Each structure stands twice: as C-alpha cells, then as structure tokens.
Amino acid sequence: MSAPNHDRTKRRDSDTATSVTAVISKISRGRAAKFTALAAAGALVAGCADNAPQDTFQPEGTNAQLIDDLARPVFYIAGLVGIIVMAVIAWVVFRYRDRGQPIPEQTHGKPALEIGLTILPALILIGVAIPSVGVIMDLNETDDTECVVNVTGQQWWWEFDYPVQDGCVDGGITEPIVTSGQMVIPADTNVLIRGTSRDVIHSFWIPALNGKRDMVPGRVHNLRMQANEPGIYAGQCAEFCGLSHANMRMEVAALTDDGFAAWVDNQLEDYTPPEEGSLAAEGEAAFVANCARCHQVDGLEDADGVPQVARPDEQVYSGAAPNLTNLMTRNTFAGATFDLLRDECRDAVWEAPSDEFTDRYLEGVTDDCFAEVDLREWLRDAPAMRPMYADPEELEPTDGLYRGMPYLALSEDQIDQLLAYLLERK
Amino acid sequence: MFTTGTKFLIGASVVSLLATLIYGIGQDGVLGTVGLASATVGLIFLTSVNAILRDSNVFLDDEAPVESTAAAQPAPGASVWPLVFALGTVVVAVGLITYQPVVVIGLIALVVAGGEWAVQAWSERASSSGEHNAEVRSRVSNPLEYPVGGAVAVGIIIYSFSRVMLWLSKTNTVIAFGALAAVVVVVAFALARRPKLNAGAVGGGMAIGVVALVAAGAVTGADGERDIPEFETTSIWQEEAILHPEEYAEGAAEGHHPEGLICESPEAFPEADENASETVAIKSSIYEVVLNDSGTLDYDVPGVVGTSTAVMSLPRSNPTNVIFRNDSDEERRLSLDVGTMTVEIEHGEEVEEVEARNQICTTLIEPGGAQLLTFRVDEPTFAFDGQPNPNGPDDAEGFWFFVPGVDSAVLEVYVP
Structure with missing residues (x-):
C-alpha cells in the first residue's frame, strides 16, 4: 500500500524542485513570520496598558x-x-x-x-x-453581607435602589433611595447585589470587584460585592442587549463609612425648588412640561402644587427612566455613557488617592466642573448621541413605547433652562 | 431540433416571463415581481443548459443511438402521481372557493406529486433496465421521501393521539393510554420472543392498528374536545366586582359567591378558590411572604438570610414573583393593595370613570400550602401620599399585603 x-x-x-511553488512557499513563510511577530508585539503592547x-x-x-x-x-x-x-x-x-x-x-x-x-x-x-x-x-455566599442594593438593568442603563434596611453602616437606610449609572457603596463592606432586568437579559460586571452575573427578567440574581478601598470602579453590561449595549456602562463608587452616610443623608434631603424668577425656575417648569412624564424628581410639584409622579411605564418599553432627583451627585448620565465632569475634574476623582476619594466624589458636579456640552447635546437630540430605537415611526413592535430617550424638539432656550435646573439637582 | 424537456422548459420560461410582466404591470408588488423575474431567469438558465445537454440524450452524431433512444425503451409502468397531481389541482380549485387551508393542502399535493412525477419520468429514461431505473429514482427520492414521510406519519399519529386524549375524560385518558402502552409492551415482548413470526401478518396487524388510530383520531376530532372548564382566577372575580357591580351583587344575592371583593374576603369563592389548580412549588430566586401561626406576616427576600417584618421593598414597573406560604392552621389568601386605580364602567353607551382599589390576591391556600403571586406595580408608593389605605392598620397610608380575616397580618410594601 x-x-x-x-x-x-x-x-x-x-x-516542485524547480517550480515557483517553492518560491511562494518561501514568501508565505516570511509573511507568516512577520504576521506572528506583529501579533505577538500587539499582544505584548496591549498587556502594558496601565x-x-x-x-x-x-x-x-x-x-x-x-x-x-x-x-x-x-x-x-x-x-x-x-x-x-x-x-x-x-x-x-x-x-x-x-x-x-x-x-x-x-x-x-x-x-x-x-x-x-x-x-x-x-x-x-x-x-x-x-x-x-x-x-x-x-x-455564592451571601450570608455575610451587610448592605443590600437592588440592581435593575434595562435598555441601556442600570438602576440602583437601596431598600429600607438596618445595614449599610451604622445608621442604616431609613427611606428607599433610587439612583442610576453609579452605584455608591461603603468600602470594605460586603454588599449584596440583588439584580434583575426589566426587558432583556443584561449582565452586571465590575471586573475589579467581582465576576459577571446575568440579570434575567423575572428572576432575582445575587452577587456579593466588596471594595477594599474607597475609589471608583468601572464596568459595563456583558450580555448583548440591543443597539446600545456597548454604551451600557456603570460605575461603583466606594466611599468611607462616614462618606456613605453623608451620601445617604444627601439623597434623602427634601426637594429644594429653584429660586423664584431664576433661569433654573424656568427650567423647573420646562422639566415638568417635557421630562416629568418619564423622569422622577422626588418632591417636584407643578405650578398648581400637584406632586409630579413620573409614569415611564406609559412611555418607555422597559417601564422605567432614570430618577433625576440627585443627578448632579453622580458624575455621569445616560447609562454612564457621558461625563458630567470636565476632564480635569473627572481625572481628579478617578485618580484620587483612596484617602481623598470620598471627599472629591461627594463634591458632585460643581458649577466649575460641569461639562455641559454632552448634556446639552443629549437634550437637543438624544438619539443622535447613541443608537436607540427612538424613531416615533418605528414603534409598532413596542406598542408605541420608546426604547431610550426620544427626540424632544426642545428649543435652545428650553435647553438652557433645563441645564440650569438640572445643575441644582444634588 | 429541441428535445421534449427543452420544449417544456421553453414553455415554462415563456409562461414565467408573461407572469412577470402581467404581475409587474398589474400589481404594485415589487417583491412578487422580483420573485417572478428570478424564476424566469432561473428557467431560462435551465432551458439553456437543457438545450445544450439535450436532456442527456445522445447527440445527433452518436453513431449507435438506436438502443439508447427513448423510442427504444420499454414503456414505463403505471404511475400514481398524475392522479395525485390532478387531485391536487381539484383540491386547489375547491379551496379557492371554500377555505384557504384547503388551498394549502392542494398546493402541497401538487408540489409533492409534481416532484415525484418529474423524478419518476426522468428516472425511467435513465436506461433500458427498469430495475436500474427504479434504483436511480430511489437514490434521488428516498433521502427526501423517508424523513418527510416519517415526519408526516409521526405528525398524523401524534395528532390522532391528541384528538383521542382530548375527547376522553382525564381519567379515561390515563386508563386508555396506560392500557395501550401495556399492549405495545406485550406485543413487543411477543415479537422479541417469536422473531420468526410471519412478517406479513405483523405488518398487517400494525397497519390495522395505525388505521384504527387514525380513524379514531378523525372521529374524535370531528366530535370535538371534552368539556374543559375554564378556571376563574381571583383577578377575574376582582374585575367582575369592579366593572359589573350590579351583576356581581345579583350573583352574591343568589348565593353564587360572597358579597365583598374576593381580595378582601376570607370566604371561599366558586372556581377561583374551590377548584384552584395553580398551587405551585417554591421557586428559587423569588420573594416569599409567610403567614405565621401567630397571625403575622413575615417576608424573605433572595440572598438575605432570615426573615423580616420591616417594610418590604419591591421593584417598580417590573413583574414580581412572590410566594405566599400559609403556615397558619386555616385556609387563607394573601392580598396586595396598591392604592387606587381609575376604571371605566360602561352603562350602555355612557362610560363612567370610578376609583377602585387596585388589588391582587391568591386563592384560598390550605394550611401548609403555598402559591405564587405575580404582579407589577407601575405607580410608586409616594404617588398615594395622603391617601389612607383601608386595608392597612388603622387606615395607614401606603401599600399593604394583608390577609382577609386576620387583622394582625399586614405587611407594608414600598415601591420606589
């Protein structure tokens, strides 16, 4: 045989001894060697990122x-x-x-x-x-956790709500808190994340603090999270969830115990209306007219004193929109896609030593640090800022409900007013 | 000049071209026009190939064509496919004037018969040997015939089984099909023990069984399903009381059900409570509310060890699953009252808007039993600030779980 x-x-x-095959083979080997060397160099350089x-x-x-x-x-x-x-x-x-x-x-x-x-x-x-x-x-152990945060994913942002509890450092949490984009936790504390989703499967992932955990609609998934030191830790949705999956980010800000207590106190403060006659007061009216249908601002009332209760379930497919009561205490918006801080201020927070981080984070967005460009553009035309199913002519599959923030046709004056109003939400 | 096949394809190409033109001009359908045009192009291509290859016939310059020409072949045997094809045509015609599904059946018959007919006709010209031609046909057709035929046969058997099962009562279904399974086992055992049984007899017996099954399926299917009662849920009774208060009151007066809202009543309602079939096992990753034998409500949430009697926080605008477990010694239901809702009650052509309690509840659960309650709350608790909840302790504000008939069993719910 x-x-x-x-x-x-x-x-x-x-x-083949005298054919061109040998030449081609020689060229191929040369190319392969170069490609391999280039790939290895790329991998090496990528590993050097600090x-x-x-x-x-x-x-x-x-x-x-x-x-x-x-x-x-x-x-x-x-x-x-x-x-x-x-x-x-x-x-x-x-x-x-x-x-x-x-x-x-x-x-x-x-x-x-x-x-x-x-x-x-x-x-x-x-x-x-x-x-x-x-x-x-x-x-998977959760019996050693001392603080509970409910995490809910929806296209394309994360909501964090803190139920009433004795945990989360000594004072506990006496009233529920709802925030989004940035989850605030006490450092060096085991936090129990109870996660779910309102629409499709998402995956919660803060690589520096724990592995991924899928968030499936109708189920509650547990994830224990703990940060050794105060600081801010980045993550993003790790399960493809639609057009803006790549923009569905989140951050965890770990604060000292005192800092966390201060953050809780601030979140539970009563609503402070803008000064009468100010640009922000006009922004409040614009907010009631254009934004309050979806976005909750706790304590907000209209001109007749009627409390404003957002009904995002009537407008948005997921049934939820970010609570903006304390927008400027977090320094990102739109699913942590865009910064509310100027670059130098952002760097000051992200690169702060752990013993200085809490104070810098709690400063929130100040007038000097407010990077209004992205927020202005977002208010002007949100669908142009990141892909969303926000075309009003293509809402048949969702029974007329939007996925993501739609175009609101706001005037430039209204945008100025809203920016002034939102800057005071902290 | 042209072979029969080429002529056929030329004709088909012309028909397809005409159909494309007629459809394209007469109808405003781009997709259909593109489809027909594609078919035309495909047919023209096949025509060209066929004209060149001449149906794989001998070429004109073949020196010994006589033995391989069609005229020299023995006449093909009878075929059932033209008959099926004709039948399919009639069925399509009947369907066009009766029901659309009949058209589909006719089209399926046309496609199957047309395909089989074409393959058979083609294979009969493969050689002068009928045996060889049959083998050629099998090679082409069997890979499609066997799986499709098997799937259809299995589908018919399953459908027949389901019709019989739905016709018999639940108990008789279990008995009948238990007995049938036993018969199958016995027959299989007998066949295994006596492998030399006459194959024809075995095949005949099985064929009779299949025919009997299909016949039974057809008869029972025509007779219809048994009377399957639609179980009424607590939500239906709750809605009935709110939307049709007069009829509801009449029913209560006649003793068909208690007077109050089902979610506020400790009494049993017909169907919803007495025939409840929705008791489920404890699931993982869900909330749990427990009625203790001391008459209080505790809750447990995923991930946190131990129960709590503090305010239970539930998500907003997201379906939530709560298991109710009744650890008391009486039948009890768990109810949730999440404020009021506006409902429209029709009085003839007039519509009246009234405020009603927004409630959901389980059926009456036996001691030691459990049931899943799934609900979604779209409005936050603070939307009802200043509005006392009659089902909370001393008309407290907010949302409350409560157990009708047990005043101490209340649990505050907060929806942010």
Missing part, C-alpha cells in the same frame, strides 16, 4: 481577588499544557516532515500510552476543578 503514496511523494518533490479600569487582572476587592487567585494558577497550568502540546506538535511536524521517505509501518493502538494520556488530563482537570468549585461556592 505504501508504494503509490511513496511514488506520488517523490514525483511531487521532483516537480490605564485599564476594566482590567480583570487588577482585583480591588475580596471577591475579585478570589477569582484572580483561581484564574492565575489555572492560566499557568493551561498555558503550560498548551505550550507542551504545541511544542510536541511542532516537533512531530518537523521531525517527521515529508522528505520522500516511505510511509512507515502502521500500528493500531498503544493501550499504555492511550490510558496514560487519558488519565493525565483527567488528573489535571480534577486538580483544577477542586479549587474552582470551592471558589464558585465561596462567591
């Missing part, structure tokens, strides 16, 4: 540390296995390359080797599985 094969091999060798807030290999909390402590040795083991396998393959390919030799005698089966190559990977997998299962079970 080997003769024809051998003949063919020899014939091919003789054919400003990577969503780097999974920079744990900042005990839960993320658990994952990191598991992932690294598993990666080393898998990497070593991969290198050995690739090296063996390369050696076999090189050692037994076709040089016109006859095909050797074919054998079938080598039980000792086959059993050995089955048992060895099984042992490796068992070795990896034991700590993996332990970490999975450890991450």
Whole structure:
C-alpha cells in the first residue's frame, strides 16, 4: 500500500524542485513570520496598558481577588499544557516532515500510552476543578453581607435602589433611595447585589470587584460585592442587549463609612425648588412640561402644587427612566455613557488617592466642573448621541413605547433652562 | 431540433416571463415581481443548459443511438402521481372557493406529486433496465421521501393521539393510554420472543392498528374536545366586582359567591378558590411572604438570610414573583393593595370613570400550602401620599399585603 503514496511523494518533490511553488512557499513563510511577530508585539503592547479600569487582572476587592487567585494558577497550568502540546506538535511536524521517505509501518493502538494520556488530563482537570468549585461556592455566599442594593438593568442603563434596611453602616437606610449609572457603596463592606432586568437579559460586571452575573427578567440574581478601598470602579453590561449595549456602562463608587452616610443623608434631603424668577425656575417648569412624564424628581410639584409622579411605564418599553432627583451627585448620565465632569475634574476623582476619594466624589458636579456640552447635546437630540430605537415611526413592535430617550424638539432656550435646573439637582 | 424537456422548459420560461410582466404591470408588488423575474431567469438558465445537454440524450452524431433512444425503451409502468397531481389541482380549485387551508393542502399535493412525477419520468429514461431505473429514482427520492414521510406519519399519529386524549375524560385518558402502552409492551415482548413470526401478518396487524388510530383520531376530532372548564382566577372575580357591580351583587344575592371583593374576603369563592389548580412549588430566586401561626406576616427576600417584618421593598414597573406560604392552621389568601386605580364602567353607551382599589390576591391556600403571586406595580408608593389605605392598620397610608380575616397580618410594601 505504501508504494503509490511513496511514488506520488517523490514525483511531487521532483516537480516542485524547480517550480515557483517553492518560491511562494518561501514568501508565505516570511509573511507568516512577520504576521506572528506583529501579533505577538500587539499582544505584548496591549498587556502594558496601565490605564485599564476594566482590567480583570487588577482585583480591588475580596471577591475579585478570589477569582484572580483561581484564574492565575489555572492560566499557568493551561498555558503550560498548551505550550507542551504545541511544542510536541511542532516537533512531530518537523521531525517527521515529508522528505520522500516511505510511509512507515502502521500500528493500531498503544493501550499504555492511550490510558496514560487519558488519565493525565483527567488528573489535571480534577486538580483544577477542586479549587474552582470551592471558589464558585465561596462567591455564592451571601450570608455575610451587610448592605443590600437592588440592581435593575434595562435598555441601556442600570438602576440602583437601596431598600429600607438596618445595614449599610451604622445608621442604616431609613427611606428607599433610587439612583442610576453609579452605584455608591461603603468600602470594605460586603454588599449584596440583588439584580434583575426589566426587558432583556443584561449582565452586571465590575471586573475589579467581582465576576459577571446575568440579570434575567423575572428572576432575582445575587452577587456579593466588596471594595477594599474607597475609589471608583468601572464596568459595563456583558450580555448583548440591543443597539446600545456597548454604551451600557456603570460605575461603583466606594466611599468611607462616614462618606456613605453623608451620601445617604444627601439623597434623602427634601426637594429644594429653584429660586423664584431664576433661569433654573424656568427650567423647573420646562422639566415638568417635557421630562416629568418619564423622569422622577422626588418632591417636584407643578405650578398648581400637584406632586409630579413620573409614569415611564406609559412611555418607555422597559417601564422605567432614570430618577433625576440627585443627578448632579453622580458624575455621569445616560447609562454612564457621558461625563458630567470636565476632564480635569473627572481625572481628579478617578485618580484620587483612596484617602481623598470620598471627599472629591461627594463634591458632585460643581458649577466649575460641569461639562455641559454632552448634556446639552443629549437634550437637543438624544438619539443622535447613541443608537436607540427612538424613531416615533418605528414603534409598532413596542406598542408605541420608546426604547431610550426620544427626540424632544426642545428649543435652545428650553435647553438652557433645563441645564440650569438640572445643575441644582444634588 | 429541441428535445421534449427543452420544449417544456421553453414553455415554462415563456409562461414565467408573461407572469412577470402581467404581475409587474398589474400589481404594485415589487417583491412578487422580483420573485417572478428570478424564476424566469432561473428557467431560462435551465432551458439553456437543457438545450445544450439535450436532456442527456445522445447527440445527433452518436453513431449507435438506436438502443439508447427513448423510442427504444420499454414503456414505463403505471404511475400514481398524475392522479395525485390532478387531485391536487381539484383540491386547489375547491379551496379557492371554500377555505384557504384547503388551498394549502392542494398546493402541497401538487408540489409533492409534481416532484415525484418529474423524478419518476426522468428516472425511467435513465436506461433500458427498469430495475436500474427504479434504483436511480430511489437514490434521488428516498433521502427526501423517508424523513418527510416519517415526519408526516409521526405528525398524523401524534395528532390522532391528541384528538383521542382530548375527547376522553382525564381519567379515561390515563386508563386508555396506560392500557395501550401495556399492549405495545406485550406485543413487543411477543415479537422479541417469536422473531420468526410471519412478517406479513405483523405488518398487517400494525397497519390495522395505525388505521384504527387514525380513524379514531378523525372521529374524535370531528366530535370535538371534552368539556374543559375554564378556571376563574381571583383577578377575574376582582374585575367582575369592579366593572359589573350590579351583576356581581345579583350573583352574591343568589348565593353564587360572597358579597365583598374576593381580595378582601376570607370566604371561599366558586372556581377561583374551590377548584384552584395553580398551587405551585417554591421557586428559587423569588420573594416569599409567610403567614405565621401567630397571625403575622413575615417576608424573605433572595440572598438575605432570615426573615423580616420591616417594610418590604419591591421593584417598580417590573413583574414580581412572590410566594405566599400559609403556615397558619386555616385556609387563607394573601392580598396586595396598591392604592387606587381609575376604571371605566360602561352603562350602555355612557362610560363612567370610578376609583377602585387596585388589588391582587391568591386563592384560598390550605394550611401548609403555598402559591405564587405575580404582579407589577407601575405607580410608586409616594404617588398615594395622603391617601389612607383601608386595608392597612388603622387606615395607614401606603401599600399593604394583608390577609382577609386576620387583622394582625399586614405587611407594608414600598415601591420606589
């Protein structure tokens, strides 16, 4: 049986000896080497990034540390296995390359080797599985949590509400708090995230603090979160959820206990109406006329003193819109897609040492730091700022309900008024 | 000049072209025109290929064409497909003047018969050997015939089973199909023990069984399903009381149901309570409200260890699942009162808007039982500031879980 094969091999060798195939092969090898070198250099350079807030290999909390402590040795083991396998393959390919030799005698089966190559990977997998299962079970523990935050995903932003509870540092939370975009937690405290979704499946992921957790409509998913130090930690939705999935971001701001208590107190302060006759007062009226149908501002009343209760369920597919009562205490908007702080102010918060972070974060958005450009553009034409199903002529599948904020046809004067009003919401 | 096949394809191309022109001019349908035009292009292509290859016939310069020409072939046997094709045509015609589904059945018959007919006709010209031609036909058709035929057969059997099952009562269905399963096992056992049974007899017996099953399915399907009662839920009774107060009062006076709202009544209502079939097992990842034997309500939320009697916070504008567990020693229901809602009551042509309590409740749950309550609250609690809730303790404001008949069983709910 080997003769024809051998003949063919020899014939091919003789054919190619003087053909252009050899030249092409040489060129291909050269290109492949260059491509490999370029890819390796790219990977190396990417690994050098020091400003990577969503780097999974920079744990900042005990839960993320658990994952990191598991992932690294598993990666080393898998990497070593991969290198050995690739090296063996390369050696076999090189050692037994076709040089016109006859095909050797074919054998079938080598039980000792086959059993050995089955048992060895099984042992490796068992070795990896034991700590993996332990970490999975450890991450699912929630009985040591001291603070509860309900997290609800919807296209394309996250809502965080804090139920009444004794937890969340000593004073507890006496009235519910609703916010969005940035979740504020006390540092060095185990926080229980109870997550769900209002529309499609989302995934909550703050890489520095814990792994991903899918948020499925109709179910409540638990996730324990803890930050070692005060600071701000970036994340984003990790489950494709529609047009603006890539823009569905969130941040966790971890504050000192005192700072968290101050934040809670501020969130529960009564509504302060704008000064009569001011631009902000005109903005309040504009807000009631144009925004209050969807966005709740706690304590807001119309000119006749009627409390304004937003009904986003009548306007928006998910049934919810961000609560703007304390918009300027967080420094992002529209699903944390856009900043409310100027670059230098943002850097001052994000790059603050942990012992200074709480104070800087609690300053919120000041007049000097307010980056109004994006918010102005958002008010002018939100669908132009990020993709959303906000075309009023294409709402048939959602029974006339919007996904995301629609175009409101606000005048420039109204936008000025609204900016002045919103700047006071803190 | 042209073979029969080429002529056929030329004719089909011309018809398709005409259809494209007529449809394109007469109808305002771009998609249809594009489809027909595509069909025309495809047919023209096939025509060209066929004209060149001449139906795979011998070329004119073939030196020994006689034995392989169609005229030299033995006459093909009878075929059932022209009959089915004709039948399909009639069915389509009948369907056009009766019911649309009949047209679909006719079209399916046309496609199947047309395809089979074409393949058979093609295979009969493959050679002068009838056996070889049959094998050629099988090679082309069987890969499609077997899976499709199997699926259709299984579909017919399943449909027949379902008709019989829906015709029999629930109990008789269990008995009948339990017995049928036993018969199948016994027959299979017998066949396994006696493998040399006459194949014809076994096949005949199975064929009779299948025919009997299909016949039973047809008969029971024609007779209709058994009377399946529609269980009335607590929501239906709640809605009935609010939207049709006069009829509801009449029903109560005649003793068909208690007078009050079902969600505020500790009494049993017909259907909704007595025939409740919605008791479910505890699910994971949901809220739980428990009526203790001490007559108080506790709640448990996912993730937090232990129960609480503090205010229960529930999400807004999101369906929420709450398991009610009755740990008391009497039948009880759990009700939720989330303020008022405006409903429109029709009085003839006039519509009256009235404020009604917005409530939802479980059925009466036996001691130790549990039931799932799913609801969605779109308005926040603070929207009802200043409005006492008659189902809260001493008409307190806000939203409340409560248990009719147990005054101490109240639990405040906050929706932000």
